[in-house]
Amino acid sequence: MVLFSLFLILMTLVSLSMGYIRIPIVDIISILYGKLTGHQIMGNASETYLAVLFDVRLPRILTCTAVGAALAVSGSLFxxxxxxxxxxxxxxxxxxxAAFGASIAILLNLSAAFVSVPAFAFTGACVTLFVVIFLSYSSKNPMAGLSSxxxxxxxxxxxxxxxxxxxxLKFIANEQVSVIIFWLMGSFASKxxxxxxxxxxxxxxxxxxxIFFARDLNLVALGAxxxxxxxVDLKKTTLILLITGSMLAAICVSVSGIIGFVGLLVPHTVRFITGPDxxxxxxxxxxxxxxLLLLADTITRAVLPHEIPIGVLTAxxxxxxxxxxxxxNRFK
Known part of the structure; x- marks a missing residue:
């Protein structure tokens, strides 16, 4: 846990320093320390650095890390x-x-309302989840419907x-079509x-x-x-965790667009390190x-010659x- 946290902090500092305006990590630490403690520990380019850090990079980077964390937790639950x-x-x-619901909100020009896109995305994710459960459910064999x-x-x-x-929706959209297309590819620009x-x-x-249902998840691994x-109340646990995972995915999609495979790769990789607990x-x-998502965003933003949507890189x-x-796993 400590090692993972240190890597994340180091990656955050490196990402903050990279971009069109290079900011030394020492200056970043000094500015952040000064902001937290109230001390004025700044250099000659303090105003520029402050604007770049607190108005542009920190919101984007912290939003990126939060979305990456939420997608990984969602994938772990599923x-x-x-x-x-x-x-x-x-x-x-x-x-x-979630993308379909959010696209409807954008098409209806509801993006100005501060809850519209997240609300539509969450509604779309929940409706999709229940449709998936309905299609897979069998009244003759109820437990078979819960099979992966x-x-x-x-x-x-x-x-x-x-x-x-x-x-x-993209076909019938006029002015909003470019917004929908760019948003669907995934990006943290202007967060x-x-x-x-x-x-x-x-x-x-x-x-x-x-965390509350982590013990139940461990027991589910033993079989129904x-x-x-x-x-373990299997139906209750399954429904609650599927809704929770859908909620996390929906809020991520509503903020950053579709960013695939983070929820797939991260839990699978970490499981090799920590085991199934x-x-x-x-x-x-x-x-x-x-x-992982911060690394990908840093590559698309500051390493590549031109910024590409992060969803393209993760895909x-x-x-x-x-x-x-x-x-x-095909023959297991």
């Missing part, structure tokens, strides 16, 4: 409750549902339909302190629920019958997700890893 390393908000169609294969296949079907719906606060509030709620015999896996995945790197995980 993988833990479905017992499948391929499960995440992206593969279950929840991200597509049924849910993932249903998610793929619903996501395909929603993708067509998003394409139709504000308000975006950061909104994501952090939902992240803390999701983290609390996740064993978990039930040990006192969700009491350790969830908080460490949160830190690792924040680190290009996450897609091959997704194929590897699928191939590895």
């Amino acid at each position: 993988q833990g409750i479905l017992l499948n390393p391929l499960a995440d908000p992206y593969t279950l169609g929840v991200s597509a549902g 294969n049924n849910l993932i296949l249903s998610g793929i079907i619903v996501a395909a339909i929603l993708s067509a719906g998003i394409s139709f 504000t302190w308000f975006d950061f606060v909104v994501v952090v509030i939902f992240l803390l709620i999701g983290l609390f629920v996740s 019958k064993s978990a039930t015999s040990l006192g 969700n009491r350790k896996l969830i908080p460490l995945s949160m830190l690792a997700g924040a680190f 290009l790197t996450g897609g091959p890893v997704f194929c590897w995980i699928f191939k590895k």
Whole structure:
């Protein structure tokens, strides 16, 4: 935990220093220390550095880390409750549902209302989740509907339909089409302190629920019958955690657009390091997700010659890893 936190802090300082205006890490530490303590420890370019740090980079970087953490926690919940390393908000169609809802809000020009896009995104994610559960549910064999294969296949079907719906929204949109296209590719450009606060509030709620049900998640890994015999209310736990994961995915999509594969790769990788205990896996995945997405955002913002949408980079790197995980687990 400490090592993960140190890596994240170091990555944050490096990211703050990089950009069109280079700021030495020593000056960053001095400015942050001065702001926190009230001391004026600044150099000649203090006003420029202050504006760059507190008006541009800090809101973007902190929002990025919060979104990465939330996506990783969401992926941990989906993988833990479905017992499948391929499960995440992206593969279950929840991200597509949130994107569809948010696209409607943008199309209706409701983005000025401070709750409209997040509210539409959350509604879209929840409706998608319940449709996926409905499609995978069988009245003849109720427990079969909770199987990961049924849910993932249903998610793929619903996501395909929603993708067509998003394409139709882009077709009928006029002035908003460029906003929808750019937003769907994922980006942290022009993020504000308000975006950061909104994501952090939902992240803390999701983290609390996740830690509270971490023991139940560990018991679910033993199998449905064993978990039930040990006192786990399987249907209640599954529903609560799926809704929590969907909530986290929805708020992330509403703020940053679709950023795929973070919820898939991070929990799967951290599981190799910490083992399957969700009491350790969830908080460490949160830190690792924040680190990974911040690294990707720093590359797209300050390393590449031209900034590209972060969703493009995560898809290009996450897609091959997704194929590897699928191939590895195919015959298990």
